[in-house]
Amino acid sequence: MRKTIYTQMKPLWPIIRRYRWSFINLFICVVVTSVIGMVYPYIFGMLIDEVFYQRNLQFLKYIVILYGAVFAGEQCLHICFNSAWAYLATRFSFDIRKTLYDKLLSLRPAFFTASKSGDLMTIINRDTEEVLAFIHLNVFFLAANILRLLTAVAFVLYASFYLGLLMLVAVPAVVFVTVLFNRRLRTRLTEQREQYGSLMSWCFEMLAGLQDIRLLGAGKYSSRTFVHMLIQYMRVKNSSSKLEWISERTVGLISLCSDLALYITACYLIIHQQLTLGVFIASMEYFSKGGELLQRISGASRSIQRNKVAIDRVISLLQEPEENKGSDLPGLRVTKGNIEFDNVSFSYTPETPVLQNLSLVMEGGTTVALVGKSGSGKTTLASLLLGLYKPDSGEIRVDGTPISRCSLRSLRQVVSTSAQETFLFAGTLRENLLWGSVYQEDKALWTACEQAFISEYIRTLPEGLDTLIEGDHGLRMSEGQKQRISLARSFLRPAPIIIYDEATSALDGEAEKAVRAQWNNLGGSRTAIVIAHRLSTILSADKVAVLDNGRIVAYDHHLRLLSDSEIYRRLFYEQYAENGLGMNHEETAAQYQA
The missing domain is CATH 1.20.1560.10 (ABC transporter type 1, transmembrane domain)
Structure with a gap:
């Protein structure tokens, strides 16, 4: 015994x-x-x-x-x-x-x-x-x-x-x-x-x-x-x-x-x-x-x-196996923000492949939109870049350095994320904004809130940034407000690469357009990857990557894809048919890019 x-x-x-x-x-x-x-x-x-x-x-x-x-x-x-x-x-x-x-x-x-x-x-x-x-x-x-x-x-x-x-x-x-x-x-x-x-x-x-x-x-x-x-x-x-x-x-x-x-x-x-x-x-x-x-x-x-x-x-x-953080590996240094997926394949289960020999090159400082039907592999692609999962085959490189040869800590320091499902901790707005951020001053917090168009709402609160949210006695926020807080977090982090995973799905059209303008202001300094089912959020992207059944089937500017890609054109028109917009794609693009 x-x-x-x-x-x-x-x-x-x-x-x-x-x-x-x-x-x-x-x-x-x-x-x-x-x-x-x-x-x-x-x-x-x-x-x-x-x-x-x-x-x-x-x-x-x-x-x-x-x-x-x-x-x-x-x-x-x-x-x-x-x-x-x-x-x-x-x-x-x-x-x-x-x-x-x-x-x-x-x-x-x-x-x-x-x-x-x-x-x-x-x-x-x-x-x-x-x-x-x-x-x-x-x-x-x-x-x-x-x-x-x-x-x-x-x-x-x-x-x-x-x-x-x-x-x-x-x-x-x-x-x-x-x-x-x-x-x-x-x-x-x-x-x-x-x-x-x-x-x-x-x-x-x-x-x-x-x-x-x-x-x-x-x-x-x-x-x-x-x-x-x-x-x-x-x-x-x-x-x-x-x-x-x-x-x-x-x-x-x-x-x-x-x-x-x-x-x-x-x-x-x-x-x-x-x-x-x-x-x-x-x-x-x-x-x-x-x-x-x-x-x-x-x-x-x-x-x-x-x-x-x-x-x-x-x-x-x-005794559960831990994530290999690669603590003994060198840190990842990002100068330009170039991202390359080289023949990447991945599956959660052996019998169901999610990505198949996917290759994609994103230039530093550009905004690339990932579009495709649900289950096409958009979020999985972002998860691989974050090191949450490892490819079954192929390689992912940032500025020519394979992410498998650098520590996970350094990788996640250079990649910031903002997702559709935003989790807010029981605490103050200030504490939630500072999660994962090195900035401590109120000026930086208010700047990020203004970029996410949440500052006006926060100023109306009696306690401002010190207002309690969530929890048993905290303020309950709408999904749109939660997403703006998440966007403010991403603006606070000085990461050269940003991933927006349907980050504006709960925002109205005007707020979404304003936030997208802030993304454009970040252009040239950060590489942005935008994942969305709503095609209106990616019209201002430099390039659009179309995923279908785990593969990149088209990769170009929005207007060219409308002319050359049947899959993208069908996705685009299905989106705006649902919204009841009876305009041609040139007028639509001009309106959203204005």
């Missing part, structure tokens, strides 16, 4: 090792307290034999002094242990959560694609507490109770060999029952934890989309789904509880049988004057404590099975 525990906790040893002396001191404290706490029945037995039967009143004084000293020492040790454990548990929990959070920041994007948010939240919150409970139950609680049980057996063996044999029979019986039930219990607890994670993930998703559920009239359907998942979880939980109850009652039955055997054997020994009344009463107390300790050990063992399931999830997360 010791080897199993060591093996299971091995990935956590770097954290445990920081507090090894605290753990050692606490363990010594537990050992001493456990032994001292089992002296009371022995003292009481001496009191009966020496004082009540032998009428040795002088001995009473020593018993009172001994009892007081043992009690005072035990209480002092308890106070020291509880204080030290409270401090250690807080620090240890902090270190585990920080380690898990840092691990999440370093994992590959594919991990988050396959994981559920509810599962990850459960691991960081609940499962971390289970790690502490595992250490407390294993190292301290279980060890203390085992020591108390061994001390009780030793006292009874010392007082009466026959009574000691009874305890030696009861202990292995309880151990056998506990091990037998724990094997089945752990399987049930694993299923229970998985069901709970699925339930929490589903609830998290439903709460995020509660408004859509109401608008779609899907309340009854979501309620039925919730009830179905809850019933599945409750069935597994009830099965686990049933096993725990049967195990607990079986151990209780063994304790009862051992007590009955004690009374019968003790009566026989007392009748034949082989046992004093004091020793019998002390032994009876030790048997009673032994039964309680066996119940506690059995209960702790069942709880440990629950802890192990949680620890497996924590360890599994810690």
Whole structure:
């Protein structure tokens, strides 16, 4: 069992090792307290034999002094242990959560694609507490109770060999029952934890989309789904509880049988004057404590099975392969901002290729628009440039340097992004704007906000840049306002390459045109990649790259593509047909470029 525990906790040893002396001191404290706490029945037995039967009143004084000293020492040790454990548990929990959070920041994007948010939240919150409970139950609680049980057996063996044999029979019986039930219990607890994670993930998703559920009239359907998942979880939980109850009652039955055997054997020994009344009463107390300790050990063992399931999830997360950041590689230096995709192929799954032998050259300081139907590979192309994924074949170069030969940190410092789905953190507007930015002065913040056309709105707020947003008590912003904040972030970062992934989809036509003018003002100093389904956002681009089925099928200026590319022309006219614009493409282009 010791080897199993060591093996299971091995990935956590770097954290445990920081507090090894605290753990050692606490363990010594537990050992001493456990032994001292089992002296009371022995003292009481001496009191009966020496004082009540032998009428040795002088001995009473020593018993009172001994009892007081043992009690005072035990209480002092308890106070020291509880204080030290409270401090250690807080620090240890902090270190585990920080380690898990840092691990999440370093994992590959594919991990988050396959994981559920509810599962990850459960691991960081609940499962971390289970790690502490595992250490407390294993190292301290279980060890203390085992020591108390061994001390009780030793006292009874010392007082009466026959009574000691009874305890030696009861202990292995309880151990056998506990091990037998724990094997089945752990399987049930694993299923229970998985069901709970699925339930929490589903609830998290439903709460995020509660408004859509109401608008779609899907309340009854979501309620039925919730009830179905809850019933599945409750069935597994009830099965686990049933096993725990049967195990607990079986151990209780063994304790009862051992007590009955004690009374019968003790009566026989007392009748034949082989046992004093004091020793019998002390032994009876030790048997009673032994039964309680066996119940506690059995209960702790069942709880440990629950802890192990949680620890497996924590360890599994810690052992996930990390994103190769290339920390030992040189940094990427960008002078012109030229970008080249050379025969790049990529697929999320082997059977479904997303990009196929794609080649594309973007000159520094120009704006290139990526257009194509949904699923054509536009966002994937940007993800590859950011180093979120690695190409299956081919190479991506920035100013002639393959990005695979430079560190990810330096790559992401030279590439700024603004996406359609903007996430704002619970905090102030200032804090949200400064995420990932080196600028700290208000002047730079207001300049970026003006470029994103959000400054007028911010000035109307009583607290200005210090206004709380999101969170439980913060300001709720519209999607358009969120996108402007995201654009302001990208303007703040001095990155020579900018990626706009449908970054203006929530803006109205006038605001979009104004923001596009700011992109044009950045021309010559930054390379801009614009991804959009709305073709109106890319009319001012220097070049347009048309993607279809993972390939570049056309790459030229907008007007030339309208004349030469059937795919682009169809995309363009479908877009404006939806908007009800009955003008030819020259008039349309002139209007949007004006």
